Amino acid sequence: MSERRLFLDKGVGEQRGVVTLDGRPERLLILxxxxxxxLRIGARHRARVRKVEPQLGSAFLELAGGAEAMLDFKPDARPVQGSAIEVEIRAEPRRxxxxxARAIGPAEGAPQLLAPPPGLKAQLSxxxxxxxxxxxxxxRQVADEAEAEALDIVHPLPGGGRLSIEPTRALTAVDIDLGDRQGQETKRVARQANLAALGAAARLLRLKGLGGIVVFDLVGRGHDGNALTEAARAAFRPDNPGVAIGPISRFGTLELLIPRRTRPIA
Structure with missing residues (x-):
């Protein structure tokens, strides 16, 4: 059974929280x-609906101090432009x-911060x-190690080989490389490397704070789609709700959609 442990490093002007999974850093929170x-996750606001875009199913919100956020809505819950609404931040801004934000309910009054986000200790718990x-x-030692790993690009795979994680503006590319991974049957070695990479990449993507479209360049050919899909579901279960997994393409790539919630560590 997987074991998670929690660490909180309080430095000068900065706090770092780390969640480890079986001794390896899984999440890094920096305050x-x-x-x-x-605009951190969990902050609650009274906002004003500045503009509604029905075709996009989105509304632009004005928050206190001139900050902005976006609210997605369903056709039967379209907000009224100019109205006040209470919201909670569910994904932090990024580049x-x-x-x-997610809607909580109607409100009255000018934009105002109603409640700050949870403290770092509460977020860890x-x-x-x-x-x-x-x-x-x-x-402090665990946080230093977590931060160093979060900023790395190339990571070793259990059993040999390596994976590289490189974000772009559109998506995050994950390349799997057999490297010096040993085995007599190439197809079996490739399958084991792909399965190991899915588990390792899930932890590392959470650690790096990366989400959105993620494309795995699988190693080998003739992939067992069912086995890889089930492995991906298990590996990315902690990122639900909102994870979507596509079929393996004819080019040997596996696409996932992972909800973006925090800002990337980098």
């Missing part, structure tokens, strides 16, 4: 004193993209309820 917290949070020197 800096000089950064505004209004060139607004924060995403949500990933592993009931697990104690380790602080001090041990937490």
């Amino acid at each position: 800096r004193d000089d950064e505004a917290q209004d 060139g993209k607004l924060a995403l 949500a990933f592993a309820p009931g697990v104690s949070v380790t602080e001090g020197e041990a937490a």
Whole structure:
């Protein structure tokens, strides 16, 4: 059974929270004193609906202090332009993209921050309820290692081989390489490497804070689609709701859609 542990490093002007999975860093949360917290996950706002785009199913929201966020809506829940609405931030802004909010209900009054986001300790505990949070020197060492791994591009695979994770503006590419992975039957070795890569990449993508479209360049040919799809479902289950897995293409690639929630660590 997988084991998760929690660590909180409190430094000067910065706190770093780490979730480890079976001894390896799985999530890295960084909170800096000089950064505004209004657009972090969990912050609640009274917002004004500035503009409604029915064809996109989206509305642009004005928040306190002139900040903006985007709200997706269903056809039967279209907001009224100019109205006030209470929302919660569900995805943080990233390069060139607004924060995403979810509607809580109608409101009255001017835009205002109603509640700050949960503190770092509370965010960590949500990933592993009931697990104690380790602080001090041990937490600092774990956080340093997590940050270094989050910023790496090439990562070793268990059993040999490596995978490379490189984000672009449109998608994140994951390349699987057999490297020095040993075995007598090439097809079996390739299958084992692909399965190992799915599990490793799921942890690393969470650690790096990456989401959106992810494309795996699988190694080998004649892939067992059912086995790889089931492995992907299991590996990315912690990222639900919202994970979508496509079929393996004739070019030997596997596409996934992973919800974006936090800003990328890089």
